[in-house]
């Protein structure tokens with residue numbers, strides 16, 4: 118696993134290629150039997166047919182006894198919404214919108230300098246954030262009090278930060294291009310697929326998994342807006358296996374990108390880069406199978422000795 122400090126929306130492949138190569142040299146190759154396209158073998162085929170899981174149900178291993186699965190899948194008790202949940206939705210929506218907006222403004226205004234792209238992106242900032250808040254019903258969940266105001270400030274800071282990254286990337290690309298044409302410049306600036314949908318059913322996963330970002334057709338990227346947790350790595354493993362089973366493209370790398378907006382409006386991005394080797398693949402499949410076993414048994418597995426307060430079901434179980 119490697120760490121890298123980059124904005125994953127407007128990064129350049131060369132910047133992370135070195136770390137990817139280092140990871141491969143440390144961890145080696147991947148066994149053919151653990152590639153997603155071999156989903157019909159004993160290791161990868163799901164133990165129950167007709168039940169399909171979200172990658173987050175498997176990967177978000179807050180609960181060591183899998184009681185979260187029992188609550189959601191057997192008792193049909195949804196996890197309560199918290200400020201963190203709403204924040205996650207809003208950050209994700211802003212990340213998606215800024216990529217779309219940067220693209221559409223370039224089509225609209227042509228190959229303008231980065232500073233002008235930045236200005237055009239900022240003009241729409243308030244309307245765009247208003248529409249995201251409406252779309253996600255922030256008023257209903259958070260009301261109009263301090264939490265909503267705080268989230269609005271964070272959303273604005275994140276939007277401005279990403280707009281600046283897009284503008285800087287445009288200038289970098291333009292400075293290296295002798296005969297720029299719009300299409301190729303845009304594809305270089307926005308080199309990731311945002312919210313790429315893949316079908317994971319062969320592996321017992323949902324048919325419409327949404328990968329936050331898919332870069333260079335070989336790296337899956339998961340955006341996180343909360344604290345760093347070791348189990349987040351399982352999300353990129355799940356998506357990598359799903360891409361392999363659906364598209365038959367090898368995916369050897371995953372990046373978990375942590376976005377934080379601090380009180381002083383500074384945005385911090387920290388990326389954990391993983392080589393999705395045999396060990397991680399086996400771990401993911403073991404966790405997946407335990408989720409299926411919990412559903413098959415259908416009985417309350419009980420609580421662990423200690424429930425982490427950050428568990429999404431903490432308010433339900435305690």
Ligand code: SF4
Pocket residue numbers: 179180181182183184185419420421423424425428429430431432434435
């Ligand atoms: S609160 Fe405890 S028992 Fe309930 S799902 Fe979370 S970790 Fe499991």
